[in-house]
Amino acid sequence: MELDKKELGATHYKESALKEGKLLSLAKQPKLQYAWDNGPAIGRYLEELKEGRIIARKCNKCRRIMIPPRMFCELCWRPTDEWVYVKDTGKVNTFSICYVNWDASRIKKGDKPHLPAVIEIDGASEGMGILHVLGEVEPEKIKIGMKVKAAWKKPEEREGAITDILYFKPVRG
Ligand SMILES: [Zn+2]
Secondary structure, three states: OOOOHHHHOOOOOOHHHHHOOOOOOHHHOOOOOOOOOOHHHHHHHHHHHHOOOEEEEEOOOOOOEEOOOOOEEOOOOEEOOEEEEEOOEEEEEEEOOEOEOOOOOEOOOOOOOEOEEEEEEEOEOOOOEEEEEEOOOOHHHOOOOOEEEEEEOOHHHOOOOHHHEEEEEEOOO
8 A cells, every 4th residue: 555645744854844944954064962871781891992891781580691781681671780791702793894984985906895784792691793894704604503713992982882893704614
């Protein structure tokens, strides 16, 4: 069935409304001031990254160790119970060889493709992982299940961000 826009209650704006400044446009650089709160789970997670550690949350009912950590278990429908350190190693759950940038523009000719991957972290429950990137590996050598380890920024350069881990690289041997 085709949906009628009128039935959906959609409101259409005219191009003139944008020009007259009746609509918010990023081109006009609005002075938006806001603060971002990471919350207790991600806040602690990022603090630990600054120290070169990865921390997860455990639910004592289903016994899952969750990464990234969360304060609520969506399966048991109750708060999670404790903090658990996990390793900075893991395995590739899935990956992509990506020839476009975040804004969908094509990467420069000759540049290496981006290698986003979901890494299942050792010590966390099966299937629990974080989205990051792979490094020090040729794209054609990447395999699902490949063992990897975090390549960290130098301690003095870390700022409590997921980018404190530069990338995950293959574990040799
Ligand atoms: Zn649970």
